[in-house]
Amino acid sequence: MKRKPSTEAAAAWIRLMRVQSRVLDGVEQDLKRAGFPPLAWYDALMELSRSPNGELRPVELEKQMLIPQYSTSRLIDRLVDEGLAIRRECKMDKRGLFVEITPTGRELHKKMGNAYAVAIEKHVGSKLTDADAAKLCGLLDRLGCACHDTPAVSAPVAKDVAPAR
Amino acid sequence: MKRKPSTEAAAAWIRLMRVQSRVLDGVEQDLKRAGFPPLAWYDALMELSRSPNGELRPVELEKQMLIPQYSTSRLIDRLVDEGLAIRRECKMDKRGLFVEITPTGRELHKKMGNAYAVAIEKHVGSKLTDADAAKLCGLLDRLGCACHDTPAVSAPVAKDVAPAR
DNA sequence: AGCCACTTGATGCATCTGCATCAATCTTGA
DNA sequence: TCAAGATTGATGCAGATGCATCAAGTGGCT
Numbered sequence: 001m002k003r004k005p006s007t008e009a010a011a012a013w014i015r016l017m018r019v020q021s022r023v024l025d026g027v028e029q030d031l032k033r034a035g036f037p038p039l040a041w042y043d044a045l046m047e048l049s050r051s052p053n054g055e056l057r058p059v060e061l062e063k064q065m066l067i068p069q070y071s072t073s074r075l076i077d078r079l080v081d082e083g084l085a086i087r088r089e090c091k092m093d094k095r096g097l098f099v100e101i102t103p104t105g106r107e108l109h110k111k112m113g114n115a116y117a118v119a120i121e122k123h124v125g126s127k128l129t130d131a132d133a134a135k136l137c138g139l140l141d142r143l144g145c146a147c148h149d150t151p152a153v154s155a156p157v158a159k160d161v162a163p164a165r
Numbered sequence: 166m167k168r169k170p171s172t173e174a175a176a177a178w179i180r181l182m183r184v185q186s187r188v189l190d191g192v193e194q195d196l197k198r199a200g201f202p203p204l205a206w207y208d209a210l211m212e213l214s215r216s217p218n219g220e221l222r223p224v225e226l227e228k229q230m231l232i233p234q235y236s237t238s239r240l241i242d243r244l245v246d247e248g249l250a251i252r253r254e255c256k257m258d259k260r261g262l263f264v265e266i267t268p269t270g271r272e273l274h275k276k277m278g279n280a281y282a283v284a285i286e287k288h289v290g291s292k293l294t295d296a297d298a299a300k301l302c303g304l305l306d307r308l309g310c311a312c313h314d315t316p317a318v319s320a321p322v323a324k325d326v327a328p329a330r
Numbered sequence: 331a332g333c334c335a336c337t338t339g340a341t342g343c344a345t346c347t348g349c350a351t352c353a354a355t356c357t358t359g360a
Numbered sequence: 361t362c363a364a365g366a367t368t369g370a371t372g373c374a375g376a377t378g379c380a381t382c383a384a385g386t387g388g389c390t
Contacts, residue, residue, distance in 0.1 A: 008298035009290030010282070013188070015305040016289075018231070020185035023178075023308055059338065066183070071377075073340055095338045095385040117175070124181075125174030127308050133173035136304045140180040143188055143292050223369065236347075238370055260355040260368045 016143075023123050030119040036112050040067070041084070044075055045109035048085060048101040055088065055100035084108055181308075188288050195284040201277050205232070206249070209240055210274035213250060213266040220253065220265035249273060 028039060036042075047064045048056055056064075062072040076099050079085040084105035088098040101109070128136065193204060201207075212229045213221055221229075227237040241264050244250040249270035253263040266274070293301065 008295040008302070009293065010285055012293065012298040012301045012305075013192075013285045013289045015302050015309070016181075016185050016188065019305045019309045020181050021231075023181065027178075057338085066186075068378075069339070070341080070379085074376080077340095093338080093386075095383095097339080120175055120178045124178045124308060128174065128177065128304070130173040132304055132307070133177040135300070136177045137173070137180050139293070139297055139301045139304070140177075140184045142297070143289060144180070144184050224367085233348075234369070235349085235371080239346080242370095258356070258368080260353095262369080 026123045027116070027119040030122070031112065031115055034115050036115060037082075037108075039116075040065075040075060041079065042109065042112045042116060044079060045084060045101060045105050045112070048099065049106055049109050053100070054106070055098040057090065057096050058099060059096065061099065079105065191288045192281070192284040195287070196277065196280055199280050201280060202247075202273075204281075205230075205240060206244065207274065207277045207281060209244060210249065210266060210270050210277070213264065214271055214274050218265070219271070220263040222255065222261050223264060224261070226264065244270070 031039065043065055044061060047061055048054055051060075058072050058076060059069075061076075062069055065072070067075075076085065076087065079099070080087060082104075083102060085099050085101050088100050090096040090098050124133070196204065208230055209226060212226055213219055216225075223237050223241060224234075226241075227234055230237070232240075241250065241252065244264070245252060248267060250264050250266050253265050255261040255263050289298070
């Protein structure tokens, strides 16, 4: 039997879209105003900095961040241009390469992390009790295709603000 | 006193970003595969079609859709190019104009509406009970800056799938 | 070894976005 | 009535994104 389209679901959909866009906007604007680059850069620096040697294959980065391949490639371009990372040769697989975070990159990652945490607190934390936030997580997780997800658990660890999108 | 950055909030933030992006992607891909234009077009057609004479000032459309002015202007360009709407003169205010939905526009709106409803049911409705969806709405609303929002209540009315973003 | 299919990463191109700015018009207030 | 300021909508430009495709390299199979 078919479910009839639920009004509740539609309402949830709308809010999910609207609220996410507002919150994201708020956070990104805060960071931008503080002179920081886009969030995607932070996510990338985060993945790099927490990987064993501060280096990852683009293909790994891509999987962690859930963004398309060409997008990763260009993101790396920008990080490299800004001296936040470098491309290094990959001996085991001459097709590939390693992207390694530089000290400058680590520094920026740290500074952004602080600003990011503040922004999240302002736009999310301050509006929900911990219990509500947890409930929200539970509900959202159910929409998350069950499936997937950052193989290396991306559950934000304490001070580690964590990757978005 | 300062709140210390909550881990729950950070977790909620991540999920909000990740899940939204996945769900949106799912829905948009479904529509695209079915040969439909982007969701923004639907939202615009929706606003037009439910306004008194099927026409709106760009500035109104912009407020309803919560997108920047230049974005509205270009969205209208595309709708007009495709014959889904026309620009009409506005006698009361010669700076402005009216955008009016065409029959073709209404037709597309209707067809997209059906596909859209199916997609939402698939990506949201089928994963949540009505009660959970309602709970989710409640929690998300709390993040929604309280403030704002579609002046003309955008609460999706029954069959009316409603605007996103 | 030699061939074929797949993976990896980059890139050309069209489109889309954000930002700043513009011209035209309206409104206010002296 | 007229100038100053605000509002409306369009647009040039730089940068970002999506898509398709490419070259280089790998690995498996015969």
